[in-house]
Amino acid sequence: MMPTPPPACRELARILRDGSRFLMLPHVHIDGDDLGSMVGLAAALDRLGKESYLYSPDQVPEVFRWLPGSERLQDQMPRGPFDAVILMECPSEGRLPPGIRPRELGRLVVNFDHHLGNTMSADVHWVEPERAALGEMAVLLVDSLGVPLDREIATALYVALVTDSGNFQYRQVSAETHRIAARLVEQIGDVSEICRLLFRDRPVAELALTGRVMQTLRTSADGRVAWAELDSGMLQATGAREEDAQNLVADVNRVRGTQVFALFKHLTSDQVRVSLRSTGPDVNRVAALFGGGGHRLAAGLTLAGPDLEEARHRVLEALKRQMAEEEAASGT
Numbered sequence: 001m002m003p004t005p006p007p008a009c010r011e012l013a014r015i016l017r018d019g020s021r022f023l024m025l026p027h028v029h030i031d032g033d034d035l036g037s038m039v040g041l042a043a044a045l046d047r048l049g050k051e052s053y054l055y056s057p058d059q060v061p062e063v064f065r066w067l068p069g070s071e072r073l074q075d076q077m078p079r080g081p082f083d084a085v086i087l088m089e090c091p092s093e094g095r096l097p098p099g100i101r102p103r104e105l106g107r108l109v110v111n112f113d114h115h116l117g118n119t120m121s122a123d124v125h126w127v128e129p130e131r132a133a134l135g136e137m138a139v140l141l142v143d144s145l146g147v148p149l150d151r152e153i154a155t156a157l158y159v160a161l162v163t164d165s166g167n168f169q170y171r172q173v174s175a176e177t178h179r180i181a182a183r184l185v186e187q188i189g190d191v192s193e194i195c196r197l198l199f200r201d202r203p204v205a206e207l208a209l210t211g212r213v214m215q216t217l218r219t220s221a222d223g224r225v226a227w228a229e230l231d232s233g234m235l236q237a238t239g240a241r242e243e244d245a246q247n248l249v250a251d252v253n254r255v256r257g258t259q260v261f262a263l264f265k266h267l268t269s270d271q272v273r274v275s276l277r278s279t280g281p282d283v284n285r286v287a288a289l290f291g292g293g294g295h296r297l298a299a300g301l302t303l304a305g306p307d308l309e310e311a312r313h314r315v316l317e318a319l320k321r322q323m324a325e326e327e328a329a330s331g332t
Contacts, residue, residue: 003176005140008126012086012110013144015124019083021051023105026088027095030058030073031246032198034088036160037138039069041086043156044147053078057097061243066197067159068152082106087122089134091115091293112137114172116284117293129295132172135160139180154187155194163198166250171297199247206244209234210251213263219255225319226255227262229308235267242267249275260319264312272303272311276319281326286318 005013016022022045026034042052054073064070085106090096091113102109102122111122114131131137135157142153149157161181165173168181185191209230216229230245245265253261259280265273274292276283276299284299292301303311 003140005144006126006128008124009137009140009144011124012112012126013141015084015108015110016045016050016141016145017048019050021053021080021082022084022086023053023055023078023080023082024086024088025090025097025100025102026054026056026058027090028058028097030056030061032064032163033134033160035060035064035070035073036067036156036158036163037134038088039067039072040135040153040156040160041138041141042072043069043153044142044145047147048145053082055097059243061246062203063198063201063243063246064159067156069156077105080105084108084110086110086112087120089113089115090120091118091127092120094291095293115293116295117288130172130174132168132170132174132177133161133164135164136177136180139183149183149187151187151189154184158184158188158191158194159198162195167195167199172295202247203240203244205238205240206247208238209240209244210248212238213245213248213252217252217255219258220316220320223257224259224323225262225316226253226258226260227264227312227316228252229264229266229312231266231308232268249277253277259323262312262315262319264308264315266306266308266311269306270304272305272308273300274303274311274315275300276315281319281323283319283322286315286322289318290315 024038038054045052055077056073057075060070060073085102109122111120111125113127114129114134116129118127138157212234213228213230219226249263261277263275278297282296284294284296287293287299287301290301294300
């Protein structure tokens with residue numbers, strides 16, 4: 001038996017039932033969770049005879065282009081106004097697509113997210129940081145809309161759930177996460193092909209790029225922090241594209257005994273993007289120091305400027321301080 005949806009879920013369902021035209025916006029650098037949640041929710045709204053539009057200036061990453069409904073993502077802003085603008089996983093204004101002002105696009109703004117430290121301004125907030133993925137919440141929303149799960153909706157929401165939960169490896173994964181996944185699998189049937197397309201079907205250029213990044217792998221003196229680097233020269237040398245680097249964090253974050261992993265991506269001359277993963281220390285606090293954010297165990301940030309060495313030094317020092325503060329607080 002599924003749990004009773006929270007009040008914010010029921011409020012969002014009411015808005016969707018009462019309105020007719022909706023716009024969904026993902027965060028920059030769209031991923032499987034916001035894409036799958038958008039596609040699945042759009043399919044549910046189709047069943048109710050509603051109009052929904054999916055906008056992102058980013059192209060659908062190749063790894064998700066097989067997903068039915070992914071072609072609905074538009075890179076040109078559709079004409080408004082909309083009854084509601086739904087922000088999918090946008091915990092701060094800096095995570096919105098460039099130039100977007102949600103309140104100018106619709107009558108209501110909905111903040112739909114599962115990131116810790118969400119500060120986004122909106123009329124309706126449904127934020128549950130303890131959830132493994134936005135897709136987990138989207139299943140509850142579809143239920144609240146009274147739309148039966150079918151194979152199309154379930155496939156999109158399964159992609160959202162399985163990708164953002166790290167294939168059910170991350171700490172936020174709960175018994176309820178697995179119950180929700182079971183409901184989706186009941187509609188889909190065999191999910192082995194979905195998992196192959198998401199996790200095992202890689203182009204040669206991506207594997208070559210992973211090898212190059214592996215060669216930069218380093219660890220701190222105490223072995224608790226590991227990091228690696230990716231630059232534009234590696235993309236050129238391997239023939240890979242930036243989207244081919246999407247799985248690198250999971251591929252390289254395999255160093256035994258480490259507590260934190262950082263991937264520094266220096267792909268343009270004016271910024272360094274950093275992805276952080278943790279098995280314990282709160283990397284979201286570190287990301288927030290630099291205007292980034294995410295979850296306690298998975299976060300990201302962007303540093304302006306061309307100096308990769310300086311960016312690495314600043315982030316690693318911040319990680320060192322955060323870990324020391326947590327140890328002092330716990331008495332270890």
